[in-house]
Amino acid sequence: MYLKESSFIIHMLENTREILPNYHDYGFVLDKVLQVMYEKTGCSLKLFLDSEGQEEIWTVLQEDIDAGHAQLVANIFDYVETGTIIYEQNGDQQDFVIKPALTNSVYYYPEHQVGLLKLPIFQNHADYEREFLLAKNGHDLLQFLAYVYERQKEIMKDCVTVFTDTEDGVERTKEWITQQVSREDVLLEGELKNEIYRSIDEFFNESGEFFKTYNIPYKRGILLYGPPGNGKTTLVKSIAGSIDAPVAYWQITEYTSSYSIQEVFSIVAKMAPMVLVIEDIDSMPESARSVFLNALDGATSKEGLFLIGTTNYPERIDPALMNRAGRFDRAYEIKTPSLVLREKYLFGKKLDRFMTKQDISYIADQTKSFSVAQLNELYTSAALQWHYEQAVDLDKLIQNLKAANEKARTHEWETDPYSTSVGFDF
Template structure:
């Protein structure tokens, strides 16, 4: 790139002539001086017009493993550390981390510096992000590193996108309890079909799709009543593939902006899995943008899309009536008698119940979801723990009554069970 010639130079003007620019330029000039002294490199400023949050996500991780170095904090009397609460497996608690704001970080292997600079003005304070690199090629190599590093970071955890009033919030949730494929309570034929589709998609970067000239994109829709293992199925997928997985929570704040942002992020991470939870909750105002995003030739390349819903009747027919959006829809039903027996024996409930009692439980819980079976097991275990006996009939009837109240929304209200506050 040809070197630019500048019309106005800060060092040739005083604060009285260019007050706002002078203050702004003065800080950046001091940063460049420090970088020149410590790196002996001549760095240039670049603008990230894509808003790539991945750069800063990777930086936070790289500080922890010393891949990025703190050159200096910028202003005194501004925070240099942040308090966060982290949970990773059995390890959890408060940790103090260096602040990204008000600091200059440097990647010596890439000759790239990252800056989050606080800007102080009369009407508002804000921060601005800067990227410094020795040249264009060094920056392009660094960006390639960022996205490979991001994929590495995303493995072993689930990236969660939540649409909020302030935009897309991104968090990281570690898979603290591995869910094996054997733990997923589905009919074997259905389970095998879903896992075969997943495995072939990520086997050798989709070689099957290239061999048979099939577009490298896939979408499945999981539907059925709540509590029957759709989330467990997703967890088992996350723990059994060597690819990033992201979870997108649709809310009333989902908009054309958040849709474009999420698809822009996952396109750079592909091949990967994107789970869209409660897809029926997509606001009407955003549906056309969402459909267009699904139809985009490049936005879904390398993307395995999983949509979930408890209310298939609310799904926009356009989602599943056109090829290239959701290719298959799978109903996740309440477990059959054989699956209920498998679940109860799998929980080792025979430690305190006889086999005939377990078979009785399985027969009497015909309409129970997996979540309700789990609650039944927990209640039975608690009763056995404290009383050394289990009243199966009463437990089943109480759960059936609670389920019926939840279904019909017939809640008792009296002075002891009122929900709310008396004025």
Template sequence: MKKNPSLIKFSDTDSTTIPHYYDYAVGIDKVKELFIEKLGFDLKLYEAEEGLEEIDDTIEQILSRNDTDIEILASVYDAVGTSAITYNDTDKYMIKPSLTNNIFYFPNYEVAIVKMPLYQSHMEYVRDFIFARNDEALLSFLNFIIEKQREFMLDGINVLTDTEDGLERSREEITYQIKREDILLEEDVKTDIYRSIDEFFLKGGAFFKTYNIPYKRGILLYGSPGNGKTTLVKSIAGSVAAPVVYWQITEYTSSYSIKEVFSTVTKMAPMILMIEDIDSMPEEARSVFLNTLDGATSKEGIFLIGTTNYPEKIDPALINRAGRFDRAYEIKQPDETLRNEYLHKKGLTQFLDVATLAQLAKQTKGLSIAQLNELYMSIALQWHYEKQVDVDKIVKDLQENQRRTMRQDWETEEYAGRLGF
């Protein structure tokens, strides 16, 4: 492509002839001088029409792994920090290169990324600049970033949270693999869900091609809290070789964040997008969300899993309309058989005999999986200190607590009908 001349050249200006809003050109000019000095050639400056958040996240991962794909050529300003203090649950405090003010260079692609701090109109902000040897080099680099991001995403569950300052990205490691056989569900529901998951990610979706089925799927999991919806999703996440993104909807979810989320996940397809408590989607964003689901390509290669504790808040059109959620599965409270199985797996036989345990499974009718877990905790604590267990009292206390909680919900929750997806 023929290079067009620039009407305004920085070398021909000074502070008396150019408005202050072009002051960042001082930094750009110095960066380009560095390229010629260190690389022996100049790099072309590109304008990013969309944010570089995905590139930022990938660069952070590359830096944390001491990858040789990246170099730091220099910093822009000497009075702005070049290292950042971070904290995580594993390593406590860490020092790492700051994404801001450093000039990152990818020698294999002849591409440089700079997040430059700017001070204009009495305000401080950061602007992203991307440089490349040519268009071909930049396109190869962007494809590399997508491949790297997908590779990093396989390491855990990737969390996208809508905040007041935009979409926040983080990653949660799967420290404990939940086995499929440990998921307590009705057998037909469990089989149906896992079959659809396996066929979606098996051999590049060959099943969908064989039977001429659109390569996208959405399921909605609903039921009262504490019965394993989140546990089921974690089990799925740890058992498929595909990126898993957990999108946390908040009061800050907007049309912009919806677009950003689907832009991210579409690039990572085939993948799983998990949306917990989907009924909490702000009303002003719902039409945009539905239009996105209805888009021809927005869900291609995406296995969408939504959960809700309040299915009565969701309009049936969300479930019944093709292309949104194809199936809805009720995650019920465990029946006596499942309760008995769960209590055995928890190891209650170390405190109770088999007959008492069987009776306990009958007594705990109406308790959720989470409450059964608390039951185990309470029995273990009492046994640890007293070497005996008052099972009847513990069960009675848990059931009374559940009744009080439900009464409080009925008294304070004001349903104005369906909120209307």
């Protein structure tokens, strides 16, 4: 639904600053914007306010400027910034770039005949900005919003969107998948691995046709738990790189609140079907848990959301999260790798380039309690030693890592006896 045409009671150009002191300057700027838009595009546009704070519009705009889909019509104030310096990473490439500023600028989509405007407003007590959409009518604007969300899905498929709760609200960044992780690279027991991937694949196969056929709610949640360094993140990366759907990663922090929970679920609901990974779910602040549970139950989300929660401390998980459809239906323990998996991992790292097969089997046998991350550290240490000395002392490497593991487990780190003093000596 959209607004019908309406008439105006008060016309800004018929009144002076003395008559309308609070409105005149604000209206004057917007009138100038509409005049310039008409001169440069030939379209008579109307103003619409984005009261929902739809960040997706501006995220898509930034991408579309780079892609040439959106054009800069004009900057508004001459003594306000028109560009921003950003350190950008795209794949293996990273460097400083200068991006056109979204604030203080008017952009236009010729294909949709829609303009976007972030207007800085300067007042004595505070400076702020308001976000406007410009379109010929409500119908065109709704068509454009449909484009925005389809475009956002397309953008999100090329990377992982990261939500981080901060003191100033939800910060959104994107991380490019620079190194594809294949499903074969994920170190899990065969039956467990098949069950997780089958659940994922069926969820996104033909828009969840399986769920409709068997009258199952089109929501799914799994919890991955176990000691750190055993491939929970690698599993998530392999999922992100192997499904045709957006993947978002939400980092819970001490700043997670009812507001940030509602914001994240509002965003992902518009992108569904998609995967939402919730990292360190056990660290959800107590004050926000009831809101989080309501969001999982569907009060603020919709169908098409596949949740993956991760934790290193399952004993801290709220029991209300488990064994309830729409929350987390299944929990999977990601254990330290078995002897077979340790050997598979070491051969996969191509240790046989400078070791015998017997040496590799010996390492696998001697590293019973090692996580995948610790096996990787052993490989790195062995490769460095071989590179510089053309020999590897396996027993010493293994013992050193075992000792480090034990100190980490018991927190018995060697410290400088003088390091406990605090303050200054006079």
